[in-house]
Amino acid sequence: MYCLGIESTAHTFGCGVVSNKPSDGAICTVLSNESKMYKPVEGGIHPREAANHHANVAGDVVSAALERAGISAKDLDLVAFSQGPGLGPCLRTGATAARALALSLDIPIIGVNHCIAHLEIGRATTGCRDPVMLYTSGANTQVIAFAEGKYRVFGETLDVGIGNALDKFGRDLGIPFPAGPAIETMALKSKNYIPLPYCVKGMDVTFSGLMTAAFNLAEKNGIVFGTKPRQHENSLLNDLCYSLQETAFAALVEVTERAMAHTEKNEVLMAGGVARNRRLCEMAKIMAEARGAQCFVPPASLCTDNGAMIAWTGIVMHRSGVRMKLKDTQINQKFRTDDVEVKWRKNGNGGSI
Amino acid sequence: MSAPQSHFFKAVFFDLDGTLTDSKRTIFRCLNSTLDKFGYSTYTEEEIYPLIGTLQRRGMFYRKGGEIPDDKLQKMIEFYNELYLSTYRQDTSMFSGIMDVLKALKGAGILTGIITIKKGFIARRLAQEMGFDQYIDVVVGDGDAKLKPAPDPILTACKSLGVDPRFCAMVGDAPGDIVSGKVAGCKTIGVTWGANSGEKLADAGADWIAKGTDVLRDLLLPDDIVRRGAEAEIHKTVFMGRPAIQKKRVPKSYRIPQVDCAIREARTKEETKLLSAARAAGIDVPALLDVDLARGEITMEFVPGWRAKDLIEDESTTTARRKALCRGIGASAAKLHNAGIIHGDLTTSNIIVRPSGALCFIDFGLGEFSKEIEKQGVDLHVLMEAFESTHSRFPYCFGEVMKGYKAGFKNGKGVEEKIKEIVKRGRYMRSHE
Structure with a gap:
C-alpha cells in the first residue's frame, strides 16, 4: 500500500510517500520525505503568512515527493494529512491539498493527529515498542504514553513550548529563527552554569519564567537585540545558552522519568524538532540507562515535522479499519491525543501495530 | 540503578564474642583458671571485659604474667583451649x-561470615x-x-565468598571490628x-549503631528500601539507636551537579519546612530527626501503626469504626488546610493510624504551602479518587471524610463545590488531578 502524507501544522509544509509490504503490513518503508519551511522575515511565525507559503509550495513539494518515491499519483492507495493540533490557516492549507488529491484520485483520505504521528513513526523506525515519548518542538512540549486504549498526555508545558521559548530568547537577542541550533552551538562553548529558575510542577513544566530570567541577565550585561553576531562571541551569552539548556532540559527529562515510573514503561522515545538537540538526547539517554531503560531517537528527518510520519500513521490507521468521509476531515486546532481511539493497539499491548 | 544501594548487602560479617555469643563469663573464668594454675595473679571482671575481642589470649596472659617463656605460654594456651x-x-x-537475624539473612539469600580473633577451628567447633x-x-x-583491626580477615572472607567488600557489612561490638570493616571498604x-x-x-567510625537485635535486623535485611520513586528512595534506617525512616533524594546523573544539587536541596528544604509547619500547627506528622540538605536526606521518625488503607479494608473493622476513622481523616485534612498546607498526595496509604488511634500524615514530597481553594480542592479530589478506586466497597467513606472536613474547615462547603467542579473537568490520568 502506498500512502502520501501531508504535514502542515506550523512552519513546515511536508509531503512524504510511505509504503508497507503486502507480506508484512507492519513494516514501514519511507520512499520519500520532502519539505519546505516557512521562515519569517522577522519575529515569530505568522499564521497567515505561513499558510500562504504552504499554498505556494504545496504543488512543488507533492510533485517532488512522488518523483523521489518513483511512483505516479495514480499508484497511491491512500492520502493522509495532519488534522491537528496546529495553526488553523496552515492546517487548512494542508487539508485542502489532501482533499483535492483524494477526490481527484478517488482514494480514501485519513486525518491524522500530529503528535500521534511522531510516536508512530518512532515506533516503526527505531524498534521501540511501548515508549514514553518526550515530544519537544516549537509549540509542543508533551510527555505522551499509551494507557487504557489511548495515547495520553502525562505531562506538558503549562505555558510555552520549549522550542518557542528558545526561539523567543534568540529573537530577543537577535539570533535568527530557528534559534535552537545556534543556542546549542553556543552552549557547547561554556561550562559555566549561571543559576536560573527551574520549574517542574508535578508532571508539568513551565518555561516562561526561565526565559525571562535569562533574558534579563543578558540585558543587564549589555547583550540586547541588534547586537551584531560577532559580538555574540561573548562568553556570557555562551554561559546563558549553556545554563538555559541545562535547566530547561533537566526539567524535561525529570518529567519524562516521572511518567516512566508512573506508567512502568522502560522505553523513552525522543520526537519533535528539539529532539535534534544532542544534549537533550544525551540527558534522556543517561536517565534511561540509570533506570535500566532504553532511549530511542529517530533520524533527524523523521524527528522534525515531516510528511512521512503522517503517511505512515495513515497506513497504520487504515489497516486498523479507520475510514473517514470528507465531512470527518475538518481540521482541529486543539486536537488532543486522547481524542483518538487507538484501534491499532490492544490495551496494555506493547508490540503489535 | 547503577550506584550500589547503600544497605542491600551481599554478605554480612559478624564478630563472634560479644556480638553473636555472650561469652565474657566463659572467657573470664577460663582465663583466671589458667593464670591461677600456672601461678599468676588473676583478673577482675572490670579489668577483663573491655579487653575481650580486642586482646588475644596470649596478650591477656602477658598482661598478668609478664615475660612468660614460650614453652610455658604454649602450655597455658593449650590448657585454656581445652578448658x-x-x-x-x-x-x-x-x-x-x-x-x-542469622536465619532471616539466610532466608534472604545474604551470605554470612564470622571474623574472630579466636582460633578458626575453635570458632567453627563452637558454631557447630x-x-x-x-x-x-x-x-x-x-x-x-592477619587479625583485626587489619582488614585482612574480612578481605579473605570476601574472597572465599566471591563478593565485593563494598557490598558487605561488618557487625561487631569492638572498635577493632569497626576499623577492620571500614578499612576493608x-x-x-x-x-x-x-x-x-x-x-x-x-567514634571508631561505625556507620550505624544498633542498640538491639531488632534494629540490627532492620539494618541488614534488604527490605529496608521501603519505596523507590522517580525522585526519592525511602529507606529504613536507625537514628541514635532507634528505628527511623530516611528519605533520600538521589542524585541524577543526567543533569549537571549544579542543577542537581540545587533541585534536591530546594525540595528537601521545602519538605522539611512543611513537616515542621504541620507539627507546629499541632498536626501529627513524623518527627524530624535530621536534615542533610547537601545530600538531600531527611531522617524522620518511623511511625508505628497501620496504614489507614489497610484498616479501612480490614474485614474486622466495624462500620462505625470505619466511619469514625474517615471522619478523623477529614478532620485532620481540615487542620492541614487551616495551617495553609497542601499535602499534594493525599491517599489512604499516606495516612498512618498510630496504636493510640492518632492519625499521622506521611510523605509531603508533593506538598506545598497554599491557601488557594483550587489547591485545597485538588488535594481532597485526590483523596476522593483514592477512596473511589481503593475503597469502592465502602461507598459511604468519602461522605464521612467530608463531614469531618467541613466540621473543621471554615470554607469546607466551598471546597466541596470545588471538588465537583474539578470532577467535571475530567482530564484523565494527569499526575494528581
Whole structure:
C-alpha cells in the first residue's frame, strides 16, 4: 500500500510517500520525505503568512515527493494529512491539498493527529515498542504514553513550548529563527552554569519564567537585540545558552522519568524538532540507562515535522479499519491525543501495530 | 540503578564474642583458671571485659604474667583451649534474637561470615556445637589471616565468598571490628550489647549503631528500601539507636551537579519546612530527626501503626469504626488546610493510624504551602479518587471524610463545590488531578 502524507501544522509544509509490504503490513518503508519551511522575515511565525507559503509550495513539494518515491499519483492507495493540533490557516492549507488529491484520485483520505504521528513513526523506525515519548518542538512540549486504549498526555508545558521559548530568547537577542541550533552551538562553548529558575510542577513544566530570567541577565550585561553576531562571541551569552539548556532540559527529562515510573514503561522515545538537540538526547539517554531503560531517537528527518510520519500513521490507521468521509476531515486546532481511539493497539499491548 | 544501594548487602560479617555469643563469663573464668594454675595473679571482671575481642589470649596472659617463656605460654594456651571447649556451655550463650537475624539473612539469600580473633577451628567447633554453623558461610579466625583491626580477615572472607567488600557489612561490638570493616571498604554496624558503648563505636567510625537485635535486623535485611520513586528512595534506617525512616533524594546523573544539587536541596528544604509547619500547627506528622540538605536526606521518625488503607479494608473493622476513622481523616485534612498546607498526595496509604488511634500524615514530597481553594480542592479530589478506586466497597467513606472536613474547615462547603467542579473537568490520568 502506498500512502502520501501531508504535514502542515506550523512552519513546515511536508509531503512524504510511505509504503508497507503486502507480506508484512507492519513494516514501514519511507520512499520519500520532502519539505519546505516557512521562515519569517522577522519575529515569530505568522499564521497567515505561513499558510500562504504552504499554498505556494504545496504543488512543488507533492510533485517532488512522488518523483523521489518513483511512483505516479495514480499508484497511491491512500492520502493522509495532519488534522491537528496546529495553526488553523496552515492546517487548512494542508487539508485542502489532501482533499483535492483524494477526490481527484478517488482514494480514501485519513486525518491524522500530529503528535500521534511522531510516536508512530518512532515506533516503526527505531524498534521501540511501548515508549514514553518526550515530544519537544516549537509549540509542543508533551510527555505522551499509551494507557487504557489511548495515547495520553502525562505531562506538558503549562505555558510555552520549549522550542518557542528558545526561539523567543534568540529573537530577543537577535539570533535568527530557528534559534535552537545556534543556542546549542553556543552552549557547547561554556561550562559555566549561571543559576536560573527551574520549574517542574508535578508532571508539568513551565518555561516562561526561565526565559525571562535569562533574558534579563543578558540585558543587564549589555547583550540586547541588534547586537551584531560577532559580538555574540561573548562568553556570557555562551554561559546563558549553556545554563538555559541545562535547566530547561533537566526539567524535561525529570518529567519524562516521572511518567516512566508512573506508567512502568522502560522505553523513552525522543520526537519533535528539539529532539535534534544532542544534549537533550544525551540527558534522556543517561536517565534511561540509570533506570535500566532504553532511549530511542529517530533520524533527524523523521524527528522534525515531516510528511512521512503522517503517511505512515495513515497506513497504520487504515489497516486498523479507520475510514473517514470528507465531512470527518475538518481540521482541529486543539486536537488532543486522547481524542483518538487507538484501534491499532490492544490495551496494555506493547508490540503489535 | 547503577550506584550500589547503600544497605542491600551481599554478605554480612559478624564478630563472634560479644556480638553473636555472650561469652565474657566463659572467657573470664577460663582465663583466671589458667593464670591461677600456672601461678599468676588473676583478673577482675572490670579489668577483663573491655579487653575481650580486642586482646588475644596470649596478650591477656602477658598482661598478668609478664615475660612468660614460650614453652610455658604454649602450655597455658593449650590448657585454656581445652578448658574452654570442654566447659564453655556452662556460661556461653547466644544473644537473644541473634539466631533470628542469622536465619532471616539466610532466608534472604545474604551470605554470612564470622571474623574472630579466636582460633578458626575453635570458632567453627563452637558454631557447630551451638547449632548456628548452618547459617554461617565462612569463618576466618586466628591462623587463617592477619587479625583485626587489619582488614585482612574480612578481605579473605570476601574472597572465599566471591563478593565485593563494598557490598558487605561488618557487625561487631569492638572498635577493632569497626576499623577492620571500614578499612576493608564495608559498611560497619556497631552493636551495644557487647563490650563497648555506642559512643565508643561511633567514634571508631561505625556507620550505624544498633542498640538491639531488632534494629540490627532492620539494618541488614534488604527490605529496608521501603519505596523507590522517580525522585526519592525511602529507606529504613536507625537514628541514635532507634528505628527511623530516611528519605533520600538521589542524585541524577543526567543533569549537571549544579542543577542537581540545587533541585534536591530546594525540595528537601521545602519538605522539611512543611513537616515542621504541620507539627507546629499541632498536626501529627513524623518527627524530624535530621536534615542533610547537601545530600538531600531527611531522617524522620518511623511511625508505628497501620496504614489507614489497610484498616479501612480490614474485614474486622466495624462500620462505625470505619466511619469514625474517615471522619478523623477529614478532620485532620481540615487542620492541614487551616495551617495553609497542601499535602499534594493525599491517599489512604499516606495516612498512618498510630496504636493510640492518632492519625499521622506521611510523605509531603508533593506538598506545598497554599491557601488557594483550587489547591485545597485538588488535594481532597485526590483523596476522593483514592477512596473511589481503593475503597469502592465502602461507598459511604468519602461522605464521612467530608463531614469531618467541613466540621473543621471554615470554607469546607466551598471546597466541596470545588471538588465537583474539578470532577467535571475530567482530564484523565494527569499526575494528581
